[in-house]
Amino acid sequence: MTDRVMVLLGTRKGVFILDGDPGRSAWRLRGPFCNAWPINHAIGDPATGTIYAAGGNAWFGPAVWRSDDLGETWTHSSEGLAYPAGETPVTAAWSLAIRDGTLFAGVEPAGLFSSDDGGRSWAHVAGLRQHPSRPEWQPGAGGLILHHVVPHPGDEDQIWVAISAAGVFHTQDGGASWAPRNSGTRCDFNPPEKRYPEFGQCVHALAMAAGTPERLYQQNHCGMYRTDDGGRAWHSIETGLPSSFGFPAVAHPSDPETLYLLPLNGDVSGRYVPEGKAAVWRTRDGGTQWEALRAGLPQQNAFFGVLRQAMATDTLTPTGLYFGTNTGTVYASADEGDTWTCVAEHLPAISSVETILVSA
């Protein structure tokens, strides 16, 4: 049976879906869905085809939306997606991940929830916010958000999460207790004697290498890093990149040595692509060498950024790659990033890009 790719776009004004043809050469846009709510992250469950979308509405608060018919109809729930009375309420759901039928949601202010009924109801993974460092967690520009959830694919007790700006935390007891995993990552914004704290790093993205759960890649506000021991020690891999600053980090779906980044020109320089020329950067050797992939991307007067969850691969061969800009444009590559095509434009600011394969 032929598969085709659906690209799921979370935007400031709802979910949009790009339906690709089997050759990934033609795309049809649908949306906006989810009543045009701000959606921070939309994912598809490869096992069921269900689509989930995490967001928060200024009037109506946080919710996770769900579609069982590839986006045609949607329901929403936030049952249980709340902190106890008296605590600062959850404002938005920010990130989603699924493992063996369990759905995880990261929220603002930073915390983790799980659902075993497909997002109809949620349970707080309270151990994370019981970590003694929690009173000292500080928000980044986007708020105090838990923006990446990375479950271990083979060990249900292990999960990594990324919080701006508290850093990476890891549990190996199913969420009851957590430990910071930030050794080796910098805080250039701190005084010199506090450049390498135990927590407080401004992690921007966290990605697990294919087939090697102990290898993680991290795009940070202050550098690009790799760990080969589950985050106990991080090592800089930013040499050769045009900037140490960017948001997304996307691992290749089958090659643990290949990673994609989209560096921006710096945190105080405008946060757009360097010199107004767009490029995705790729390593094929775990971060030792980097190459710029520019074919088909604008090479003059490009002043967009790409947010932390707004780049993704598909799982076809050759691997497809997709990113959405904060100016509402989507670029796609069907050849591992070698060449690019604009496949949608004039959308709201794009918060997230994910893919799911469906039968053509």
Place this chain on the structure above:
Amino acid sequence: MGPPRVVVTLPAALVALFPGCAGRHVVAAETVAGAIAALDRAWPGLRDRVCDSSPAVRRHIRVFVGSAIAGLETPLTDGDEIVVLTAISGG
């Protein structure tokens, strides 16, 4: 004699989240919280859209009883008109 019977008017953006939900309801409740709870029983999840976990009416929503801004504990009397409004915030 049971709890006061009141009329609740909901904003269009809220009604749109619950297909089939009308914009005007008659419920019996002693307080604003009770009126919202009555609506939540009919339309599960509606309370979470109007109230946060503080618990309080959400920051960008206003609830009026008559012409006065109300909170969750505001008492109701028979014939009260409750109006739920969304703020003009947006972007």
